[in-house]
Amino acid sequence: MLNEFKTFIARGNVLDLAVGVVIGAAFTAIVTSMVDDIINPLIGLVAGGVDFSGLSFGLGDAQFMYGNFINAVIKFLIVAWVVFLLVKAVNRMMPKKVEAPAEPAGPTDNELLRDILVELKKK
Structure with missing residues (x-):
């Protein structure tokens, strides 16, 4: 059980959360x-x-x-605004995802039905 706890606590997410809480507490004092x-x-x-x-x-x-x-409420709005600006700045710095070109669309249902009708008329 102790080893599982060590593994859990050593994960990056837990450490990131701890750092975020400490920085958030300090930031709260500044905003206040x-x-x-x-x-x-x-x-x-x-x-x-x-x-x-x-x-x-x-x-x-x-x-x-x-x-x-x-x-x-004023404190909350300031904190929310600063977090918004931080997220916006981080998103700007992140590399943009390049989307793969969309595959050409197949025939529509109407086109398929028209082709079937043409084939049936040929027979």
Whole structure:
């Protein structure tokens, strides 16, 4: 069982995933800082000094901090945009697949039926 685990953990996919998780965590810290320290103040400046993190409303004893949700959505959109740009760049660098030329199409059903009809008329 231990040998199977060693084989599993040594596969390239598992190592790639581990590296991706570590880099993703570090990237999340960068995006969080960018949103909290740069983007939200700019949006607040344009929107008249609105600080999203302070937006909330109360309902009974519950306090709903919907401003934090807005910050999370902004962070998500930034991460999604950056991932999109990375995938697009990687796809551009990958060699293009050369498709084999399509084989000529055979006769259609109508052509076959017409040929059969011509042969039957000859008999």
